[in-house]
Amino acid sequence: MNADITVDAKFKSCPGPLIALAEAVGKAQPGQVVKLLATDPAAPSDVKEWAAGVGHKLLATEKSGNVYEIYIGVVG
Amino acid sequence: MIFSDMSRDVAALLESHGVPAREVYLDSENSGMTFPQALEAMQKAYSGSGMGHPSITHRKGWEAYETLYLSTLRLAESMHCKPDEITYTHSGTEANNLAITGLALAAKTRRKIVISAIEHLSVVFPAEQLAQAGFQVIKIPVDRDGFVNMDALASQLDNDTLLVSIAPVNHEIGVIQDTRAIINLVRDKDPEIKVHLDACDAFMKIPLDLEKSGADLASFSSHKVYGPKGAGALYIREGIELRPVIHGQLSTQKLWAGIENIPAITGFATAASLMQEHFDEYTSHMTRLRDRLITGIMDTIDATLLNGPAGPKRSPDNANISFLNCEGEALTLDMSLKGVYVSSGSACTSRILEPSHVLLAIHRKYEEAHGSILMKATPFHTLDDIEYVIPCFVETARRIRSMSPFKTGG
Secondary structure (H helix, E strand, O other): OOOOOOEEEEOOOHHHHHHHHHHHHHHHHOOOOOEEEOOOOOOHHHHHHHHHHHOOOEEEEEEEEEEEEEEEEEEO | EEEOOOOOOHHHHHHHOOOOOOOEEOOOOOHHHOOOOHHHHHHHHHHHOOOOOOOOOOOOHHHHHHHHHHHHHHHHHHHHHHHHHHEOOHHHHHHHHHHHHHHHOOOOOOOEEEEEEOOOOOHHHHHHHHHHHEEEEEEEEEEEOOEHHHHHEEEEEOOEEEEEEOOOOOOOOOOEHHHHHHHHHHHHHHHOOEEEEEOOOEEEEOOOOOOOOOOEEEEEEEHHHHHOOEEEEEOOOOOOOOOOOOOOOOOOOOOOOHHHHHHHHHHHHHHHHHHHHHHHHHHHHHHHHHHHHHHHHHHHHHOOOEEEOOOHHEEOOOEEEEEEOOHHHHHHHHHHHHHEEEEEHHHHHHHOOOOHHHHHOOOOOOOHHHEEEEEEEOOOOOHHHHHHHHHHHHHHHHHHHHHOOOOOOO
């Protein structure tokens, strides 16, 4: 999946990945896709709940080795 | 575009979260609210009476010494011990480390350290560190409610046992151990074995009299009695020898280097005195709120489990419930969006997303432990707060389970 913005939060512990993602999403335009790279095992569930709660779309969660790739569709 | 540098600016996250119309903070296990009277006492200490260094020979030093001394008198009265038996640290974690490692460093021959399987990580980790230095660490199993197996404990008490460390009240599941029976068992087996009580969660939640208890060491944490963070204490019974575990310039005490945090200790003493003065009122109030929280959730949401015992053997503040087919992290985040702040297991456990060792020790399955939520009632909460929280849980559990591949009602 292609992303407009990539947020590299590898090796950051909770809540670092969510903080970085929220900052990037806040600066993104509606319709853009933000990709979060994270190694924290809590990141997938944290991002899923955060996106559901604040109204953005969780498009996909993939794992490559120890790195999660989480795609968020920005909703205006 | 790549954000390669970690931003610590949480503004965007806070903005996306928004400010809920109502907030109920139930996470005093990890960090809590402070009595206004404690804050007021601290402000006075910061701005005057506790400003100086208590070991320095000038007026401001003597004022600080007096402030420290008066706070110590109050704490000693609350703990039922002598003022000289209190050593200050900056947290309960530090007190536990000093108790276990300090005793081990002073030990001449004995090499066995006995703890329960549900102790706080600030007991478990120092013990495990000592295992690397040649000590033997034994973890005593507990039953499904968290009570220590007394036969297993008895079997580990011999002339090589240095220490038994048990929390009278467990921080996660609130189980109240039979501390008297444990200490009697240890004394009967061998009076030379030392007993440490991690009393951080017992202090001012259940009656605790150090002089009568027969304990040798006991740890305390200010924020667990609604004082400020940054103050802790270790009770060291007169005649017990410890070695320091940190080194530097000594102040008024021999075992913990560095200046005492006098304003925080003043707040700690004020909070402890308030809890002592209103002990019956506050513990009854917390018990009512705890029971309403537990029954309100478990009567209305299917597939929930109470972790720890029900009834009088449970700490008055503690509610720990597993929501089956829910991820604890998901619950905490969704509840946060509703303004209800809770934690999943202990904070340290949550950070590494491993099931809580306490819940696994009481035979919870991994999936049961993962869906656990820990809440603590305080004297500051009202019944109306709890009535607000219960339907929030109903809605959150329903939403999270609707996305779960498992079939569960609720």
